[in-house]
Amino acid sequence: MSERAEGGAPGSALGSFAVAAALAVLGLFMLWETWSIPVSISYARIGPRVFPALVAAGLVINALWLAIEAWRSSHPAGADEPPIYWPALAWVSAGLLAEAALLERIGFVLSATLLFVLTARGFASTALLRDGMIGLVLALLAWLGFTYGLGLRLPGGPLDALI
Amino acid sequence: MEALSGLLDGFSIALAPQGLFWAFVGVLLGTLVGVLPGIGPALTVALLLPVTLKLDPTYAFIMFAGIYYGGMYGGSTTAILLNTPGESSSIITAVEGNLMARRGRGASALATAAIGSFVAGTLATLALSLLAPFIVELALSFGPAEYFSLMVLAFTTVSAVLGASLPRGLASLLFGLALGLVGIDLQTGQARFALGLPQLLDGIDVVVVAVGLFAVGETLYMASRHRYGKDEIIPISGSLMMTRQEWARSWKPWLRGSALGFPFGALPAGGAEIPTFLSYMIEKRLAKRPEEFGKGAIEGVAGPEAANNAAAAGVLVPLLTLGLPTSATAAIMLAAFQQYGLQPGPLLFANAPELVWGLIASLYVGNLMLLVLNLPLAGLWVRLLAIPRPLLYGGILLFAGLGVYTLNNSTLDLLILYLVGLVGFVMRCFGFPVAPAVIGLILGPLAEQQLRRALAISQGDMSVFVTQPLSAALLAIAAAALIGPILWRWRRRAV
Numbered sequence A: 001m002s003e004r005a006e007g008g009a010p011g012s013a014l015g016s017f018a019v020a021a022a023l024a025v026l027g028l029f030m031l032w033e034t035w036s037i038p039v040s041i042s043y044a045r046i047g048p049r050v051f052p053a054l055v056a057a058g059l060v061i062n063a064l065w066l067a068i069e070a071w072r073s074s075h076p077a078g079a080d081e082p083p084i085y086w087p088a089l090a091w092v093s094a095g096l097l098a099e100a101a102l103l104e105r106i107g108f109v110l111s112a113t114l115l116f117v118l119t120a121r122g123f124a125s126t127a128l129l130r131d132g133m134i135g136l137v138l139a140l141l142a143w144l145g146f147t148y149g150l151g152l153r154l155p156g157g158p159l160d161a162l163i
Numbered sequence B: 001m002e003a004l005s006g007l008l009d010g011f012s013i014a015l016a017p018q019g020l021f022w023a024f025v026g027v028l029l030g031t032l033v034g035v036l037p038g039i040g041p042a043l044t045v046a047l048l049l050p051v052t053l054k055l056d057p058t059y060a061f062i063m064f065a066g067i068y069y070g071g072m073y074g075g076s077t078t079a080i081l082l083n084t085p086g087e088s089s090s091i092i093t094a095v096e097g098n099l100m101a102r103r104g105r106g107a108s109a110l111a112t113a114a115i116g117s118f119v120a121g122t123l124a125t126l127a128l129s130l131l132a133p134f135i136v137e138l139a140l141s142f143g144p145a146e147y148f149s150l151m152v153l154a155f156t157t158v159s160a161v162l163g164a165s166l167p168r169g170l171a172s173l174l175f176g177l178a179l180g181l182v183g184i185d186l187q188t189g190q191a192r193f194a195l196g197l198p199q200l201l202d203g204i205d206v207v208v209v210a211v212g213l214f215a216v217g218e219t220l221y222m223a224s225r226h227r228y229g230k231d232e233i234i235p236i237s238g239s240l241m242m243t244r245q246e247w248a249r250s251w252k253p254w255l256r257g258s259a260l261g262f263p264f265g266a267l268p269a270g271g272a273e274i275p276t277f278l279s280y281m282i283e284k285r286l287a288k289r290p291e292e293f294g295k296g297a298i299e300g301v302a303g304p305e306a307a308n309n310a311a312a313a314g315v316l317v318p319l320l321t322l323g324l325p326t327s328a329t330a331a332i333m334l335a336a337f338q339q340y341g342l343q344p345g346p347l348l349f350a351n352a353p354e355l356v357w358g359l360i361a362s363l364y365v366g367n368l369m370l371l372v373l374n375l376p377l378a379g380l381w382v383r384l385l386a387i388p389r390p391l392l393y394g395g396i397l398l399f400a401g402l403g404v405y406t407l408n409n410s411t412l413d414l415l416i417l418y419l420v421g422l423v424g425f426v427m428r429c430f431g432f433p434v435a436p437a438v439i440g441l442i443l444g445p446l447a448e449q450q451l452r453r454a455l456a457i458s459q460g461d462m463s464v465f466v467t468q469p470l471s472a473a474l475l476a477i478a479a480a481a482l483i484g485p486i487l488w489r490w491r492r493r494a495v
Helices: A013-037 A050-072 A086-106 A108-122 A127-150 B002-014 B018-033 B041-048 B059-081 B086-141 B144-161 B164-180 B200-203 B206-225 B245-267 B273-285 B299-314 B316-322 B328-339 B346-351 B352-376 B378-384 B389-408 B409-431 B433-458 B471-495
Strands: none
Touching: A013 A050, A013 B164, A013 B316, A013 B346, A050 B299, A050 B433, A086 B200, A086 B206, A086 B409, A108 B206, A108 B273, A108 B352, A108 B389, A127 B389, A127 B471, B002 B018, B002 B086, B002 B352, B018 B041, B018 B059, B018 B352, B018 B378, B041 B059, B041 B206, B041 B328, B059 B086, B059 B164, B059 B206, B059 B299, B059 B352, B059 B378, B086 B245, B086 B273, B086 B299, B086 B316, B086 B378, B144 B164, B144 B316, B144 B328, B144 B433, B144 B471, B164 B273, B164 B433, B164 B471, B206 B328, B206 B389, B206 B433, B245 B273, B245 B299, B245 B316, B273 B299, B316 B328, B316 B346, B316 B352, B328 B433, B389 B409
16 A cells, blocks of 8 residues: 655545544444353453453544644645545445345355446446446456365355356 | 474475476566555455365465565566555655656666565574574563563554654554454453444454455545646666676665665564664765665665565564564465464474475565566566556455455455455545554554453553563553653753
């Protein structure tokens, strides 16, 4: 990953606050959950709660630190960063969620092809047919390799009827 | 010379046909994923984990090591010709090497990077072979308190070095530690943070998190920025043979870079980024023509590339001798060891010498293969850069989904993959480094184990970590890594 050079931290101040808040919420939730881990007497001192409590407390304290950093940061909101292009994000997300929802219904090959096409669409590809063909071939090769090469069973969908 | 006989045995494995075959597969794959933007060695090894279960661990690790080294070589090609650093340690190469390429000296930049990587990789592997037995000896005397403090040190340095700021590195680390806690506590059998989902009792798989952060997060990030800016591939020009003058200007930076990179990698000090910057600054100061720096000076590629590769080899020292990963790829390799029921550390050298020494010997072999693969064939690899982005990222996600689903044949894993990917996307947008999360996830459970062992021995007395001298020293260094930069900033502000 490309890290930015010295200077202001990336991301808008408002967004940084949101991230800090999310981390604080995660830490507090973990503290709450840690409290509910049952502990038997014999493990009381070094039981299953100690380490989670440390991590949760660390998350909360660090979230405060992040918030202070965001508050102090003079970095103007999104100065050198282009704005996020949300439609692209939506296409790729749709592809991933579709695969999770459909894989066991229509099989690996078709759901993976769908993921491939939707991801390509997210990267502004308009050659739908080309993407579909390439995705299908890749998915089919992977499926064949797993089924016959490695002996691992992937849901075949319509292919299950053929073999 | 125990090490020598071990190494000789290792070579008998690495040079046997099977060893050579898997090393070749590894370096080939490694170069491929190193060259391709958006996919790196950590992701590749993670995706291969489920597939390699049936492979003999020795050959699996020979292949993984090949991927690790190959990724370094391939990454520098992309950095030079595309000006996109695959990872933070090739930022310098991306700047100076790309400037060389723009001035029509791309071939020389590629050559000095490849040969420098070979020299540094070989020297560092030699240092690894010599140093490892001593550290193993030392590590045998470590108790749980020392191990825990050592892990704390690794946590803090990794968080402090990577990313836009210290709290961001720590946030990433803590997120990984939190994910690592999900599942059944092995000592008491209590479920923790499983949210009532039976699938979560086994914990969240490292592969899901690594692939989510590296593949899905990266793809979402690139997709959201894709409309802006076009990649510009600079064609290789000039001969791949360096001129006599270029050799003369390269060999000293290679050696200095190696000497600088290895210790940084070998100490649990957080990888390859710092030594590459240091090497660049040193070369600039020592150069006869410092004015060329910033316009494409060959020393500015030779030194940092050597430092980068030497550090990569150095990272294997704490990984193999102490079981301590300090980079994302090393963390995934630790997960691979666990998959085979092996625990890297001093005992590994005693229990599975053929694996460890076979792995180390294969590094020498792999380096030589990489030199041959990269120098004459650079033009071939460059063509990979021309793969259209929609197809490249479509393919990355296709294989990401495949690898994650086959872990447990569970679509819940695919959903977690997406959610982790969203987190990774936010992390990229806000400059949170990803590697500490992966390291925290894998090392966290081990750290907890050592903490509880140490406290069980001391009967709950927390002071055990500061009363034992070695443990106290390690914690002091960790504290310095955390607080040092803050104090430094205050002092500068005061002056």
